[in-house]
Amino acid sequence: MPVMWIVLIVLMLATAGFVLAQRRALASAEGDARRLHSRPAYYGWNAALSALLPGLLVLGLWRMAMPPSAVMAAAALIAALAGVAVALRSTNADFRARNRVEQVVRGLLIVCASVAIATTIGIILSLVFESAQFFRIYPWQDFLFGTEWTPSFGGGSELGMLPLLWGTLYISLIALLVAVPIGLFAAIYMSEYASPRVRAWVKPAIEILAGIPTIVYGLFALVTVGPLLRDWIAQPAGLGDSGSSVMTAGIVMGIMLIPFVSSLSDDIINAVPQSLRDGSLGLGSTPSETIRNVVLPAALPGIVGAILLAASRAIGETMIVVLGAGAMAKISGNPFEAMTTITVKIVGQLTGDNDFASPETLVAFALGLTLFVITLALNIFALYIVRKYREQYE
CATH class of the missing domain: 1.10.3720.10 (MetI-like)
Structure with missing residues (x-):
């Protein structure tokens, strides 16, 4: 199965989890949103993120390690389904959905902020290692001070x-x-x-x-x-x-x-x-x-x-x-x-x-x-x- 199709299916599962979690949260409060700890949308986002993050993470790691296969597609979809199931099971009027969503979002922001740092470190290390190999076979004095x-x-x-x-x-x-x-x-x-x-x-x-x-x-x-x-x-x-x-x-x-x-x-x-x-x-x-x-x-x-x-x-x-x-x-x-x-x-x-x-x-x-x-x-x-x-x- 193409990777794009797997991504689309994971997105569909996240959307379905969003709708089902909202309905389940309202049902647990007998239709009165004021009795919920968080707004209904937070329960939906908790289920959607619980599907997206595991599914895409499994897909990305598997894709980097080996070529696409039916096993990879099944593993990504199972991870997304498991995430939705866990989120729906924990959804009730007392569940602190807003706190959970904010923690996940904060973690995503930290990861995004770390990308620049990790990229810079990777660039420096690649330059340093290859330059060290160069200086092992060519004198650094001739490179730094040579005029030819x-x-x-x-x-x-x-x-x-x-x-x-x-x-x-x-x-x-x-x-x-x-x-x-x-x-x-x-x-x-x-x-x-x-x-x-x-x-x-x-x-x-x-x-x-x-x-x-x-x-x-x-x-x-x-x-x-x-x-x-x-x-x-x-x-x-x-x-x-x-x-x-x-x-x-x-x-x-x-x-x-x-x-x-x-x-x-x-x-x-x-x-x-x-x-x-x-x-x-x-x-x-x-x-x-x-x-x-x-x-x-x-x-x-x-x-x-x-x-x-x-x-x-x-x-x-x-x-x-x-x-x-x-x-x-x-x-x-x-x-x-x-x-x-x-x-x-x-x-x-x-x-x-x-x-x-x-x-x-x-x-x-x-x-x-x-x-x-x-x-x-x-x-x-x-x-x-x-x-x-x-x-x-x-």
Whole structure:
């Protein structure tokens, strides 16, 4: 029997249990709901959850262990029926159905909240174990401090991380230099100066940028921005003759990140209490002084979070870098030269029919661990800024 059919049957049993439990509870109180400990719906939900949770749990565990079979279907349905039977047997006017349902729901919420923690732990462990295997066959000093990136599956690879790290930070920095000022100024305009009619048009127009696929941004960088920067700036200044460059990828990525900064900052600035603005204006401050000295400092913790989100998005971007910056692993201060990032090389090392136990493949996990450490450092820095300014304003 298909798994979907089993799920539908379990749902039908839960629905039937809901109706029967309500009727049984009212019958035990002789039709007077006021004599029940809980509302009738709680008795129904107790029976429905007693069918759903055991049935779906058995189905999920069995499905992970072995392929679907008639035995699996029977076990799931028996568990659901048993749950309904137990719930109906305990249903009476004195049964604390509300307490039972709330306990179950609280447990489900705890499980849902634990998913993120468990996922993070799983990601960390997978990166650490595979990275440890990589460092057993490749010196960690050469990886962390090496300045050459020349992987070769035939042997003799140079897997220095520094060129990739330099390209990642360089492109991300240019992207943030484009996105943060434009996005923050747009947020200030929309929240403090724009009329409701203008805001109703401007904010959705900016947020459209967030819905454009990154491959489209990459093509825009490859076809339009790259040749434009090459012909107008790089070649006349003698800085290079390639359309693929750090500046190309950084500018286009910055355009992509504008909605991340503007929308979040706009919502955060609007959340600042109006009383702070009124108090500042009442003391004689101009609107610009109020924004600069009152609104922005009060909203700074949230704005830092928006910038952090944009930075994380920039560090993890791949497609724009592939089409806009090229795939050259090198260390250079010239923003009009082709470079690459860690994410691009992770994709490159894990694609194709390669030996998974080779250092050229396992290096992708070490690079991923590096990105994780960078993101963790950004979060710690943002937390420091938030706590510092909260102490001043609380």
